[in-house]
Structure formats: C-alpha cells, structure tokens
Amino acid sequence: MLVGYQSWAFPKNPMILSTAVIGGPMEGRGPLADDFDLLHSDLRMQQKSWEQAERMLLDETCAKAIEKAGLSKDNITFFIAGDLMNQIISSSFAARTLSMPYLGIFGACSTSMEGLALASLMIDADSALYVMTGTVSHNAAAEKHYRYPTEYGAQKPPTAQWTVTAGGAAIIAANDGSGNHPVVTRATVGRVVDMGLTDPFNMGAAMAPAAFDTLVSHFRDFDLPYDYYDLIITGDLGKVGHRILLDLCEQHDVPIPRDRFADAGMMVYGDIPDVWSGGSGCGCSASVAYGYVQRRLREGSLKRVLMVATGALLSPISYQQKDTIPCIAHAAAMERIEGSQSS
Amino acid sequence: MANQKLKKATPTMQKYQQFAKAREPARPILRNLTVAFVVGGLICVLGQAIQDLFIHVFGFSQKDAGNPTVAVLIALTAMATGLGVFDKFARWAGAGTAVPVTGFANSMVSAAMEYRTEGFVLGVAGNMFKLAGSVIVWGVVSAFFIALIRTLLVIGR
Numbered sequence: 309m310l311v312g313y314q315s316w317a318f319p320k321n322p323m324i325l326s327t328a329v330i331g332g333p334m335e336g337r338g339p340l341a342d343d344f345d346l347l348h349s350d351l352r353m354q355q356k357s358w359e360q361a362e363r364m365l366l367d368e369t370c371a372k373a374i375e376k377a378g379l380s381k382d383n384i385t386f387f388i389a390g391d392l393m394n395q396i397i398s399s400s401f402a403a404r405t406l407s408m409p410y411l412g413i414f415g416a417c418s419t420s421m422e423g424l425a426l427a428s429l430m431i432d433a434d435s436a437l438y439v440m441t442g443t444v445s446h447n448a449a450a451e452k453h454y455r456y457p458t459e460y461g462a463q464k465p466p467t468a469q470w471t472v473t474a475g476g477a478a479i480i481a482a483n484d485g486s487g488n489h490p491v492v493t494r495a496t497v498g499r500v501v502d503m504g505l506t507d508p509f510n511m512g513a514a515m516a517p518a519a520f521d522t523l524v525s526h527f528r529d530f531d532l533p534y535d536y537y538d539l540i541i542t543g544d545l546g547k548v549g550h551r552i553l554l555d556l557c558e559q560h561d562v563p564i565p566r567d568r569f570a571d572a573g574m575m576v577y578g579d580i581p582d583v584w585s586g587g588s589g590c591g592c593s594a595s596v597a598y599g600y601v602q603r604r605l606r607e608g609s610l611k612r613v614l615m616v617a618t619g620a621l622l623s624p625i626s627y628q629q630k631d632t633i634p635c636i637a638h639a640a641a642m643e644r645i646e647g648s649q650s651s
Numbered sequence: 652m653a654n655q656k657l658k659k660a661t662p663t664m665q666k667y668q669q670f671a672k673a674r675e676p677a678r679p680i681l682r683n684l685t686v687a688f689v690v691g692g693l694i695c696v697l698g699q700a701i702q703d704l705f706i707h708v709f710g711f712s713q714k715d716a717g718n719p720t721v722a723v724l725i726a727l728t729a730m731a732t733g734l735g736v737f738d739k740f741a742r743w744a745g746a747g748t749a750v751p752v753t754g755f756a757n758s759m760v761s762a763a764m765e766y767r768t769e770g771f772v773l774g775v776a777g778n779m780f781k782l783a784g785s786v787i788v789w790g791v792v793s794a795f796f797i798a799l800i801r802t803l804l805v806i807g808r
Contacts, residue, residue: 357768457765459732460782461741461748461757463683466676504664505671513671552674559670585676 309432312529314497321491321645322431325379325438325481327598328372330365332473334447335595339578343599344474345372351448351473358458359393362446366391366402369475370442377438377479384408384479385436388426390419391444391590392471393453398444408440416619417544418498419443420476420594421638424615425495427480428640434482442477445589454508454624467510469546470583472576476594478602487646490605494530494641498522500621502634508620508627511635512549512573512585515618518635519545520556522616526639527562534564538610541601543593543618543637544573546586572596572617593617597642605644612643683745690747698724698751721752728756733764758782 311317329344336347346368355361366389374381387406389399390413403410415422423441430436448458450471456462483491501518519542527534545553550571557564572593573586597615604610618637627633660668701723705716731737737757741748748754759779766778780787 359768452765456782457761459735459738459757459761459764461732461738461744461754461761463742463745463749465678503667503671504660505668510675513675516671517667548675552671555670555674 311494312525314499314525315529316425316429316432316495316497317530318428318432318492318494320432321483321493322428322480323483323489323491324602324642325479325489326373326377327476327478327602328369328376329474329476329595329599330369330372331591331595332365332447334470334580334583335472335474335576337580338576340576340595340600343603344595345376345599348473358446358449358452359397362391362393362444362449363398363401365446365473365475366398366442366444366477367405369444369477370402370406370440373440373442373477373479377481379438379479381406381408384438384440386411386427386430386439388413388423388439388441389443390414390423392416392450399442402442402444415617415636415638416621417445417588417590417593418617418619418636418638419590420597421495421543421615421617421640422497424478424480424492424597424640425497425638427478428492428495431480431482437481439480440477441480442475443590443594444475445471445473445591447471447473447589450589464584465509466584467507467512467546467548468584469511469544469573469586469588470577471589472544472587472592472595474589474591474595476591476598478598490602490642490644492640493643493645494526494639496522496526496529496639498525498637498639500634500636502632504632506627506630506632508622508633510548511588511620511633512544512546513552514549514633515543515620515635515637516545516549516552516556518637519543519549519553519616519618520560520562522637522639523557523564524560524562526614526616526641527564534562535568537568537612537614537641539570539601539612540564540568540614540616541570541572541575541593541596542616543571544586544588545571545618546573546584546588547571548585549618550574550586575600597640601642605642608644610644612641614639614641686744687746687750690744691750694724694748694751694753724752725756728753729760732757732760737761755783755786758786 353361387408391398427439427441505514576587705711766774
C-alpha cells in the first residue's frame with residue numbers, strides 16, 4: 309500500500325519466516341561472528357575461482373534459509389536476488405541451481421533491502437506464498453572486479469572500505485498470527501542521489517546523502533516520531549559516511565537520537581584496523597539485517613529496527629571515465645509484534 | 652577535468668563536497684612518505700648487496716651484474732606475491748615497494764595469478780600487463796622523447 313510519496317506500508321505484516329547468513333574468514337574475526345550460521349575459514353571455499361566461491365556462497369545461504377524455514381525449495385514461489393558481479397551472475401547462477409521463478413535485481417550494496425521490500429510487497433498483496441530474497445558479496449571477487457588483483461600490493465586511503473564476504477537470505481511468508489517471527493512493516497524506496505563525488509575509495513561520503521534522503525522520506529511519508537525505532541542501521545557507510553550522516557541530520561534538524569544510529573559497515577568488523585573505514589558490499593547490510601538484527605528481534609532485545617541499506621551504483625568503467633558516483637538507499641522496517649494478528 | 656566538474660556541480664553539491672571533505676580522515680602522508688623512503692631505500696640496499704655478490708663472488712663486471720640483480724629481485728617478489736605475503740607488506744610499505752622493480756614484478760605476477768581462472772590465453776596472457784602495461788607504454792614513450800631530445804642536442808652541438 310502506497311504511503312506518502314515513495315513508501316509502502318504492509319498492513320498484513322508479512323513475516324520473516326527464516327533467515328540465513330554465511331560468511332568468510334575475515335567476518336569470523338569480527339564482533340558479529342556469532343550471528344553467522346556458518347563461517348568459512350578458506351576465502352576460496354574450495355572453488356576454482358573467486359566468482360564460483362561467491363556463487364557457491366549464495367547457493368549455500370539459500371539452502372540454509374530454506375532448511376531453517378522447514379520448507380523445501382518447491383515451496384518457494386519467487387526468488388529475488390542481486391549481487392555486485394557483471395550481469396549479476398552470482399544470483400542468476402544460484403537461481404539456476406534453485407530452479408525457482410526468479411527476479412534479478414541490482415541495487416549494489418542496497419540490494420538486501422530492495423529485495424526485502426519487494427518480497428514483502430508480494431506477500432502483502434497475496435501474490436506469493438513464500439518469497440525468498442538473497443544477496444551476496446565476496447571480498448576477492450569484488451577486488452578483482454572493481455579494483456586490483458587480490459595479490460597486488462596497494463596502499464589505500466583511510467576512507468576505503470573492505471568488501472564483506474557474506475551471503476544473506478530471508479524467506480518471507482504471510483503472517484500466521486503466532487507472533488513467533490519478526491515482521492516487515494514498512495519500506496521506503498530511495499531516489500538516486502549524486503552529489504558529484506568521484507572517489508571510489510571514498511564511497512561512504514558519496515552514499516551518506518542518499519541514506520539521509522531515504523531516511524527523511526521515510527519519516528515524512530509515515531509521519532513517525534523520530535525516536536520510533538530502537539535502532540536505525542545504515543547500510544555500509546563506514547566510519548566516514550556514518551559521521552557525515554550524523555552531521556547531516558544535525559545540520560538539517562532531523563532530531564533522531566544519535567545513540568539510535570548504527571552502521572552495518574562499522575558493526576561487521578568492529579575495530580579490526582585492516583578494513584580502513586569499515587565493511588561494504590551487498591553482504592554487509594545483508595549479514596547485519598539477516599544475522600545480527602534477526603537474532604535480536606527474535607530474542608526480544610530489539611523491537612523496531614529500520615534498516616537503511618545504501619548502494620553506490622558505479623561501475624569500473626564509469627569511474628575510469630571520470631563519471632560521478634550515483635548512490636541509492638532503500639529502507640525497510642523490521643519489527644517484533646507480540647501475538648500479532650494479520651488484519 | 653576536475654575544474655570542469657566543479658563548475659558543473661550545483662552550489663548544493665559543492666557545499667556538500669566541502670562538508671564531506673571536512674569530515675574525511677586525512678591520509679597519513681608523513682607516515683607514508685617516511686615508510687616509503689626507508690623501505691624503498693632498504694630494497695635498494697638489498698639490490699646493491701646482490702649486485703656486490705655477483706661482482707665479488709661470481710666475477711661479473713659492474714655493468715653485467717645489473718641484469719641478474721634485477722632478475723633476483725623480480726624472482727623474490729614473484730615468490731612473495733605467490734605466497735600471498737607481498738600484498739600485505741606492500742599495503743604497509745606503499746610507494747616503498749611500488750616504485751622499485753618489486754612493484755612492477757608484483758603488478759604482473761598478481762594479475763597473472765588473478766586471471767589464471769580465465770585460462771592461459773585469454774586470462775593470464777591477456778591480463779598479465781593489465782597494470783604493468785601502462786608503465787611499459789609510457790616508459791617507452793617517454794624514453795623515445797628523451798632520446799629524441801638528446802639526439803637533437805648532440806646534433807646541435
């Protein structure tokens with residue numbers, strides 16, 4: 309149901325039946341290691357190439373989500389996925405393995421919430437029984453695709469970010485009224501915002517205005533009090549972008565309490581110094597949303613969480629041609645409603 | 652180019668760019684320069700030691716010892732790259748390892764390793780010079796012009 313200019317409300321409270329998150333070695337060193345279902349110690353994951361490793365990671369994550377939901381893959385009506393590779397091969401090849409009706413999406417690192425919003429919309433409109441949405445990113449595959457060969461020694465500036473090796477998947481279903489599962493209540497589709505930044509090693513600063521735009525739109529469309537959410541997690545802005553976002557809120561008089569903000573890029577690696585400004589990649593917001601947040605919603609330590617996943621929509625060609633970096637952010641609200649009844 | 656972009660940017664964009672710039676952590680330039688100077692210097696010392704080895708132990712002339720010295724440094728870098736330690740060291744050392752022949756060797760070996768998955772012809776051979784190619788092309792072009800200037804100066808004399 310359209311609310312305001314660019315948001316959807318989900319009055320039937322589609323529920324997150326299950327989620328799965330699988331990570332790599334670096335993620336195992338971070339503070340969120342316990343929130344992963346499985347961690348690989350080998351970055352190559354016994355595959356022949358980085359691309360195959362990424363694909364396998366998504367395959368595995370989807371299989372885990374289906375297993376945790378107690379379903380079989382024939383039960384899933386639609387599969388919505390995206391990733392960072394050219395022609396989103398990881399998602400399409402995973403869809404081949406799963407052989408489900410499939411919609412491929414691209415939102416760069418915002419893919420997780422784009423997928424979750426679309427999946428919830430389908431369920432809320434009774435257009436599907438179960439929708440699985442997933443995304444994946446792999447550090448070495450992204451380095452190869454966007455930057456340098458993985459073994460090339462380059463010194464990066466402190467604004468650079470470390471692509472997360474992780475797959476995240478969620479299965480959305482109609483609310484059964486039990487109140488046992490977190491629900492998706494709202495979503496805001498972001499606009500592409502480009503403030504003219506060109507440095508691919510500083511995507512936090514490029515994406516922060518997109519996150520701000522979506523955030524403001526979300527609160528405007530739903531007319532929510534600014535302290536409605538227990539936690540607002542932005543995608544992968546990292547330390548640099550997170551600081552800019554907080555200052556933007558202050559400058560534009562958006563009184564969201566500062567302690568309610570967190571950033572997936574900062575959460576996933578904590579204080580590991582090798583990651584510069586923090587984590588990034590599709591797997592970053594996906595692993596935080598489907599791992600950390602889901603676990604805490606299910607435990608009850610968090611009740612209302614707004615996830616604002618940000619994406620930098622650049623390509624290796626566009627930045628070589630000196631184009632600026634267009635950015636986007638999609639928001640989805642996940643809540644725990646005790647004994648919720650589907651209306 | 653950068654100026655053109657700045658002219659095209661709206662006042663809001665320019666304001667934000669300054670806003671963001673003020674919140675970026677500065678590159679640790681002094682640290683990077685110091686480390687690059689020391690590490691680059693040490694690599695040169697190592698090169699000199701290898702060259703002396705060739706001169707005094709294997710009886711090369713000073714001129715002839717240059718090529719095997721470079722080959723040894725390249726081989727060492729290739730091995731370190733293959734073992735996965737060079738990138739970690741280079742990330743710390745920066746230009747210290749990038750400027751000497753070690754940086755050139757690393758750029759070729761890392762590209763060759765990375766594209767091995769695409770096969771020997773289209774992968775390794777086609778991408779080996781992906782990073783090193785620009786160094787070779789502009790090295791040859793600038794060498795040509797320097798040689799041209801020198802020749803003209805010699806003729807003019």
